[in-house]
Structure formats: structure tokens, C-alpha cells
Amino acid sequence: MSDTLLKPHPLDEATYLRSLGPGRLAGRTSAAYWNMAGPFGGTTAAILLRAVMEHPDRRGRPVAQTVNFCAAVAEGEFEVLVRLVRDGRSTQHWLVELVQGDVVAATASTVTGPSRETWSHRPGAPPPMPPSQALAPLPTEGRNAWLGRYEFRFERGEPIPGRASAEAPAPALSRAWVRDAPPRPLDYVALAALADTFVVKILQVRGDIPPVATVSMTTYFLADEAEMARQGEDYLLCTADARAFKHGFNDQTAELWSAGGELLAVSNQVVWFKG
Template sequence: MSRHALDVALELEALGEGRFGGRTTPEYWNMGGPFGGVTAALLLRAVLAHPARRGRPVAQTVNFCAAIGEGGFVIEVRLARDGRSTQHWQVEMSQEGRGTVTTGSVVTGAERQTWAHASAAPPPADDPSSVPAMPTAGRNAWLSQYEFRVMEGRSTFDLEPPGEIAPARSKLWVRDKPERALDYEALAGLADTFIVRILLVRGYFIPVATVSLTTYFLAGEADLARQGARPLLAVADARAFRGGFADQSGELWADDGTLLAVSHQVTWYRE
């Protein structure tokens, strides 16, 4: 049986303490480099592979400094602070001839039995099987590695300008394609599957990129195991587009109503 494309993309070779080597894969290619979600998943994988790591991921920030070229890369992981409850990691990806292309940080922490309360609730949603899958053929390769079932918001951005301004909010079901059991690396990738909002709001393509992405992991190991390979309920929205930059936020819910992760990012766009 062939390996899942995500597992191939996340393959890292230990090069020494805190250093890992890997290669880009065509399956997750975006406009000018790899899909940002797989880059986030790679940085997280490197931290999780470090022998000094304790606990599960709590938070991750990824700063996309420059376009990542095809081929090899090196990820360096450094434990910046080892506390009683949390560990703080610094991560950097570099390529020969390009220097630093991505920087980031990861916070890990041990799960504990504590008081719990959820003030947020998932939005109502149709059964995934009743929502048609969005066509991805002929688009950037990474889109074909996911199954999108859109219930609210635009699902395309290939309209001829001038497009009619649409709401920034989207609601959809999403999962890896083919199906893959959920883990933290996959969750990090899924947190970046929300199309850059300005493309959907305006309805046509302009140059865009994510500048910085932060994901907060609220799911414990048991939550991920319970979800398995079933689709996640995803909600995304934006607040403002101004001066070439825009925000956007996302939520990823298990199908039992558990909030698994929230993400916030700032994106860049050019007229």
C-alpha cells in the first residue's frame, strides 16, 4: 500500500542534535512554493521529533520569510526555555543559496486533568455526505490533497474582474485526501487550508501570500484519536483589508462539537 502524500512530505532525516533535513514534494506545491500548511506541519514535526520534547503542541507561530524553492531544506530546532509546565522552542528552516526562508516558535506542554468549560459552540452544519465536494482539478496541486465541502461562502476565485464583493466568512467540511487519521501535524496543515480571504471576497486572483500564521491547539491526544479520519467542520472569517495586509481567523471543530484548534494569520496582497 502506498504511503500517504502527507507522510511523504513530512519525512525528515536527523542530521545531528536539533537539525533535520527534508525535501519539498510536488503534491503540496502552491503558487510560488510549498503550501504553507505543510511547511507548518514540517516545523512541528521537527519539534515533536526532538528527544528533549515533553508534552503535546499547545501553540505554533510560523513566519514565512521568503519563497521556499524546490529541493532540500534544513530545519534547526532549539529549546529556548524549559519550564515546569511548558517548553518554548525556536525553529528555523533554511535552504542552500537562499538562507533563512521560514522562522517560527512552538510551545509544548503536558496535558493535565483540570476544570474545563467551553463557552463557544460549533455552528449548525449539514451532514458532510449531503454536501458536494469542491472540484480541485486544474488548480494548485496542494488543493487536491484535501477534500472541501463548502456550505457557506464562495468556493471559487476564478471570476473575471470586476467581481462582486462577497462576505469573507466560509463554513465547510475539510479533511486530508485520501483519508488519514488526524494527528497534530495534519491539524497544523488543516489550519492553513482556508483560502486567503481577499480572493473569495473579491472573486478573482491577485498576488497574495501568508506572512505569519499562529495556531492554538486545543485538542488533546484523545480528541484526535476520537475524530480519526472523519472530516472537520471549519469556519473562517476576516475583519479588514487595508494597506496591502489583511487578517483572517479560523476554527476547526471535531464532528462531535469539540473545538480542536483556532488559527490567526496576517496575509499580504498586491494590486
Template structure:
């Protein structure tokens, strides 16, 4: 294989007039469709590869409008506005006549400035002391990542009681096979935390992300410095109510820099 599975899964072929064509990947398949992180990464890659792209992504919001079927899809990329410091993109994914996902992305050229990081790096044991999660026989996308949980490991067997558990998880995570970190990979990694209601109730039930926003806190050089080292990740939720809940996540580099934060709204039926 000459390309990483993520590069193959997010590959896009330009068709002219701001339109690109891609294909879902069986290697990143989830329960009913492609892993949402792959969809987010694909939509971001459309803007990343635009010839007129300015700087690096600062924010990406993806709205999952409908189930994405296996097969071809088309992306429409629109440069909504470019200012002196920021560039705004609108991105639409379609399958046939169906709009299945939309996104907005903000890019900017980062400049050196006063910096301050009030957030504290989570304290985890060394990665090598934690056992990787066994993903054999699970949804295909899980095998595309290495998960080493320090707290709040994914439970695949239902709990005997219905008492809500903590929504918090902390872990080391990275691509499998190993891959140099870039914005495409980081966009996908921001969605690698299973929806929190599975963790809280200890069972799987109908649920799915409706909207995911990822904020990027470094430039391409900052990601390149990470190399293939695992990221430290945390995920949590604050409220489950009336069929929807929030989910927040952080992704930290090996040098203690906060690389990305995300928040998503998730539908559930319970």
C-alpha cells in the first residue's frame, strides 16, 4: 500500500466548477454508514486542497443531514468570502439528489502573538503501560485507531444495572497504521470518542451525531512536530435531555500543547 487508509478514504477527484467526487471507504465503516470523523475529514480536505486556500483551518462545523450510503458522493466547494485575515468556505456533500452533509470551514494565516494556555494537560500513565483496546470483530473504523484508555474505557458488553455512569474518558489515541499528523487526520480524530450515552448507560442504543464543530489551535508546523506520536484525548458530556446531548472533547499533543477541541450535538432514543 502506497497510501495510508485515511488518505484513500478521503481522496477527492476534482470535476471542475468547485465540484469534487469521492467514494466511501469500507475500512472506515461504522454501524449504518461511514465513520463521521472520516466524513468531517473529507469535507475539510476539499478546502485544504483548493488552490486558493489561505493559511490553515481554525474551525470546522459539520452537519450530518442524512445517512450516507455506501458508494460515490459529490462535494460542492464554495469560497464564501476571503478577508484580510480569514477565509470562509461552504461545503456540501450530495449523493444523487440528496444533501447528506454540509459544512463550514474558517481558515486563517496564523501569526506569532501573545499566548496563554489556561487548560491543563490531563495526567495519564505512560502510554506503554496501558493495554490497547481490542477492536477485533468490531466496526471497521475502530481498527483504524489505537486506543489506550486510562479512564472510561469503551464497554461493549451491557451492564447489569441502569444506574448512569460517568461520561468522562481519557486515553491515548492515534491512527493505525501510524500516520504523520495533519489537519485531515486531526479532523477525523476529533470524532473518535464514542457517543457518551453508550458510556453512561452501558449499552448501545439508537444515537448519532447531528452537528460537530472542531476548533484547531495550532498551524501545520505544530502538527508536523507531533509526528506519529499518540495524542492524549478526553471526552465528556454535561446534559442528556429530550433526545439530545452535548459531547465535548480535547486532543493534546505529546509536548503538552492543546491541539484541538470539539463539541457536538448528538441525537439519542432511550
């Protein structure tokens, strides 16, 4: 077997955690997922979820995760503290912290629970999209490193600096086929990161990037293990929109659909911006 086949995927390297004892783990930031002034927020969410997924007391699959980005994550080592705060019959509730020195850089509230066969109803439907191969990939050379860790094929809402302006803002809706680069079989850790792959909406709407940062992001995981396995390494159909930019904050909503039309996850976040 070649070294290439043996080498871990960049996402697995970026989210690797080693045990320091019960409820304590250690990791290190990855240059492969670097953003403007720190790690791509999706990898922070993925790290916090991995801490729960690898806990020996975890039952079931992720149902919901809320990540609060409290401070900039600095390059280098960090610790993750994970604690089960409520072990109910149907759900478990976890608290997770990412800490550097005496600074809590991010926290997460995570809910896990077993998948059950119940009544189901699916009124939502994915938007019409051309096949992924009919759309050109977004050029990522020379941009923040994390963008090169994904393949984007936009149908609309491609983030291009200078295309819009504050005086003539563009629509906030975006639709794209997205997958890990290199391709990677989908799991919940990857899905937590993919839920944050929508480039900050102010660039799309206003055409520039002021100082900006996601403050809080909640992801609801709707897919079970079988749906994740069916998705494999294929593209996800990702849509995102924003409804208001005001008082230095904007909202952002997103849907992540499988190639087969299953709604895998939805997310909501609030973003701070300056100016």
C-alpha cells in the first residue's frame, strides 16, 4: 500500500485529539484549515463534536450542536474538556470547551440520542440544481487555506470580491455542490465542518470583507448512519441565505442535502461584522 493511501485525510489530522485523562483531550491547530486570523470555524465545530463522539459514555448519534466562538483560537496547542451533564433515556446533553491557557476560545452544547424508527414526514425538498459536473469549480488558489480543503461548484451566489457594493447589494442566497478535498466519506465530524463552509455572506452581498467573525452556530443533524453511508464521498447540495444585516450582526441559515435528495443537516448562525 502506498504512503498516499496510508496518509490520514487533512480533516482527520486537523481534528485529531489525544487523551490526557477522563474528559480531557489535547489537539493542535492545522495550517491546512487556516482562515483569515485563525482556524476555519468549521474545524473548531468538528473538533468539539469529535470530543463527544469519542467519549466512552456517548450513546447514539449527534442530534444538535451549538458552538459559541468566544475568542480567536491561536496557532498551536489547545485542550478540549468534555462533560456529560445529563444522561436521559432519549437524549444525552454534553458541555464541551476548547481552552488555550486560561482562555476559553470556544464552547459547545451538544445533544446525542439513538435513532429510532418512528412516523416520518418530509415536506421539504431540495432546490433544482444542474449536475455537479455541469458547474465549474470555484478557484481557491491564493485564498485562505481552508477554502482549498473543499471543492465548491456554485449554481448561484459565488463569492467574488467587488461584484456587489454597499450601495448596490447582491442577493444573499447561494447554492452550490460541495465536498471535502480530497474527497472523504461523510461522517458527523465532517458534516459539522461542512455546515460552516458558506463564505461570510457580507462578501457576497456587499462585495468586501470587513473584520468579521461567526459568534454562534447551531447545527441540527437530521441524517442517520445509513443516510450518511449512502452519501459516501459524493457532493452535498448546500444552500445558504441571510435575512438581515443590522447593528453589526447578520443571520445566516443553511441546508445540506445529500446527492440523493435527503436533508442531512440544517444550520443557523449569527455573524458579527464591523462597519
